Amino acid sequence: MxxxxxxxxxxxxxxxxxxxxxxxxxxxxxxxxxxxxxLSAVDEFHMGGRTATVELAEALELRPEHRVLDIGxxxxxxxxxxxxxxxxxxxGIDLTPDYVAAANALTRRxxxxxxxxxxxxxxxxxxxxxxxxxxxxxxxxxxxxxxxDGLCGEAARVLKPGGxxxxxxxxxxxxxxxxxPVAWAAGPATPFLADPATYREAxxxxxxxVIRERDRTxxxxxxxxxxxxxxxxxxxxxxxxxxxMGSDTSQKIANMVGALEEGVVHPILMVAHRR
Numbered sequence: 220m221x222x223x224x225x226x227x228x229x230x231x232x233x234x235x236x237x238x239x240x241x242x243x244x245x246x247x248x249x250x251x252x253x254x255x256x257x258l259s260a261v262d263e264f265h266m267g268g269r270t271a272t273v274e275l276a277e278a279l280e281l282r283p284e285h286r287v288l289d290i291g292x293x294x295x296x297x298x299x300x301x302x303x304x305x306x307x308x309x310x311g312i313d314l315t316p317d318y319v320a321a322a323n324a325l326t327r328r329x330x331x332x333x334x335x336x337x338x339x340x341x342x343x344x345x346x347x348x349x350x351x352x353x354x355x356x357x358x359x360x361x362x363x364x365x366x367x368d369g370l371c372g373e374a375a376r377v378l379k380p381g382g383x384x385x386x387x388x389x390x391x392x393x394x395x396x397x398x399x400p401v402a403w404a405a406g407p408a409t410p411f412l413a414d415p416a417t418y419r420e421a422x423x424x425x426x427x428x429v430i431r432e433r434d435r436t437x438x439x440x441x442x443x444x445x446x447x448x449x450x451x452x453x454x455x456x457x458x459x460x461x462x463x464m465g466s467d468t469s470q471k472i473a474n475m476v477g478a479l480e481e482g483v484v485h486p487i488l489m490v491a492h493r494r
Contacts, residue, residue, distance in 0.1 A: 223341060225409050226363045227314040232463055235294070236321040242458040255299045255329045260458050262296030262325065264402070265359040266439035266475075266486040271387060272297045275356055278385045278431065278490045281305035285353040288312070288377060290342045291360030294463075295322030295335065301356075302334045310347075312340040343369045350379045359486075361388040362403055365411040367418060371425035375493055382493040384427060387435070390415050392485040397478035400471050402464055415487055427491035436485045443476050 220228070232238070239261055240250040248257070259269045267274075275297065281287065283306035289298040292311025302309045313319050322337040340346045342360060355374050364370050374384050389403065391412040404410045419429055446459075450469060455461050461468035478484045 222365070222409060223314055227316075229403075229405060229409060230315045230463075231317050232315075233317055235317055235463065236324045238462050239321070239325070239458075242462060245457045250328070253329060255296075255303055255331065258294075258299075258325060258329070259296060260456075261460060261462055262294040262299075264293045264296070264460060264463055265387065266389070266442070267435055268442050269296075269300075270438050270442070271358075271435060271486075271488075272300050274435075274488065275358065275385050275387055276301055276304050278488065279354040279356060279383050281307050281354060283307060286310070286351065288345075288347070288352045288355040288374075290345070290355060290357045290374065292322060292337055293318050293358075295326055295337055297356060297358055298322075298335050298337070299326060299329065299331055302331055306334075307354075309335045310352075311335070311337040312342065312345065313337065314339065314341060343373055345373045345377050347377045349376050351377050352382060353379055354383045355385070357384070357386045357388065359387065359389055359403065361386065361418070362390075362410055362412050367413055367421040368424060371418075371421040371427065375425040375427060378493045380493055384422070384491045384493065386418060386422070386487075386489040386491070388418065388487060388489075389484050390418065390487045391483070392487075393482035395481075395483050397483055398474040400467060401474050401478070402460075402471050412484060415489070418487075418489060422489070422491050426494045428494060429489055429491045431488075431490040433488045434485050435488055436479055439486050440476065440479055443472055443479075446472060447476070 285307040289311040298309040
């Protein structure tokens with residue numbers, strides 16, 4: 220199996236839309252009346268959740284006339300937020316067909332299908348013409364891709380000159396590896412963690428100028444610790460990211476918290492402009 224096939228298989232979750240809708244029914248919410256904000260408990264599959272997405276939207280400098288690409292769009296939460304926040308048009312790509320199908324279905328359900336769309340594709344072979352977008356985001360994707368130059372090069376190809384690329388990724392910040400499993404891998408075969416300098420150099424070689432960099436470990440730990448406290452007190456919530464991560468969610472989060480606290484990895488935001 221190819222690396223991309225293994226990554227897709229790791230994230231695959233058949234019937235994920237039905238799982239989400241059933242969870243809403245359990246908590247007494249009619250799936251027919253859901254809004255995009257209602258989905259944020261389950262469709263913000265990255266460290267820091269909605270708080271991190273808001274910061275990304277600010278970094279992208281979005282305008283209504285912009286076309287935006289979300290590379291590795293998952294269930295589509297950030298893409299829908301970008302569209303609602305600024306009125307822009309957003310396209311998302313993801314390796315995992317289960318996620319793409321759910322992202323499109325949830326987008327239709329909350330009335331954004333005319334503004335946001337998703338398709339199955341590789342971040343290393345984007346199905347778009349050169350200079351198609353004013354902005355692009357990459358949220359917790361690069362840690363599963365070995366070819367950082369190819370990743371940044373494809374983003375540069377589809378962005379217009381002057382376009383903004385916001386990278387929010389899990390980056391190596393210390394020696395060793397996280398204990399597995401974690402959200403992005405069951406073991407050491409598919410993670411390709413790299414340090415911030417590697418990302419900076421890949422962006423530079425692709426034609427980007429990094430204008431801002433920020434470590435977001437603080438918000439990641441805040442969200443994770445809040446989740447752990449809630450689980451310790453009341454057990455897993457009916458609606459949450461465990462619907463995607465599975466029965467070992469608590470172990471994955473404990474391992475990620477440990478890696479963050481030990482300085483093995485940190486979630487880093489880099490904002491770059493296309494020359």
